Amino acid sequence: MGHNMRLDYETYAKRGFVLGVALLAIGSIGSVMGPSIAGPLPSWERTAFFDLMWIGIATGFFSVFGFGIALPLTD
Template sequence: MAHYSGRDYSALAKTGFFLGLALFVVGTGSELIGHAMFGSLPQWENTLFFALTIIGFAIGFASPFVFGIIMPLTE
């Protein structure tokens, strides 16, 4: 396939997936380790870890579809 715009969609899809995976692992791992080591965590930390988990899942799930399928088709 010819690249007209110069964007590397496969690299963007991989980078987005691994960024989402990293956010997901940091969010879930921190919550599990935090509860195991300290028992109860403050509410703002629970909210932060939950938000990292949800945002990481959303980025990791949507990035391959957006940059791997949709964007190359619209070019």
């Protein structure tokens, strides 16, 4: 499938990693700065910030692993 599409794996890996870092930064800044700005956060907001951090880590790791290592080897 990749032979006909000519995917730019390097660009996808870089953009996925940057997206993961951005999600991690938003989650960690929100969980640290949120209570100091808005007071105590509801539990759903704390959970959302925590989930953003883990989704960011997973996105950054799997985009680099998938688009940077695995898919170019199968091409």
